[in-house]
Amino acid sequence: MSSDLPILLLNGPNLNTLGTRQPDVYGVETLDDVVRLAERAAADAGFGLRAFQTNHEGEMIDAIHAARGEVSGIVINPGGWTHTSVALADALVIPEVPIIEVHISNVHAREEFRHHSYVSPIASGVIAGCGVAGYEFAVRRMAALVG
Ligand code: DHK
Numbered sequence: 001m002s003s004d005l006p007i008l009l010l011n012g013p014n015l016n017t018l019g020t021r022q023p024d025v026y027g028v029e030t031l032d033d034v035v036r037l038a039e040r041a042a043a044d045a046g047f048g049l050r051a052f053q054t055n056h057e058g059e060m061i062d063a064i065h066a067a068r069g070e071v072s073g074i075v076i077n078p079g080g081w082t083h084t085s086v087a088l089a090d091a092l093v094i095p096e097v098p099i100i101e102v103h104i105s106n107v108h109a110r111e112e113f114r115h116h117s118y119v120s121p122i123a124s125g126v127i128a129g130c131g132v133a134g135y136e137f138a139v140r141r142m143a144a145l146v147g
Helices: 031-044 057-066 079-083 086-092 133-146
Strands: 007-011 049-053 073-077 099-103 125-128
Touching: 007 031, 007 057, 007 133, 031 049, 031 133, 057 086, 073 133, 099 133, 125 133
Parallel strands: 007 049, 007 073, 073 099, 099 125
Antiparallel strands: none
């Protein structure tokens, strides 16, 4: 199983602080650890991985527009935009590739405002509450979907 087009891993706001941000909720692994984990999972499945994180919604939307025709699928942890951003959900359908939504924490066991996601209705799969291993599961699933 392989593809010429890489899988795109996107991380939204505050995820650059993984490792020090509320470790009881988000764990001790850093964003670099997450990217390495995802790269390994992609390589094992015969895929390259492109990774991008930003705290700026417009930058994220620009990156998603630029991904059209360039990536085979998108694995995204939209962070807080999950619960707020129609614009992000609108952008995510533009590349016309499968989307898998990842949350490190179990958002459904947390505050009510985290229970709603604008991304889930357009996602092929949703992973929550598996810690950073969720990124590995998502990349493997993406490879199976698009390979
Ligand atoms: C990450 C965030 O930054 C929060 O805003 C989400 C998600 C949950 C996570 O669990 O990875 O509510």
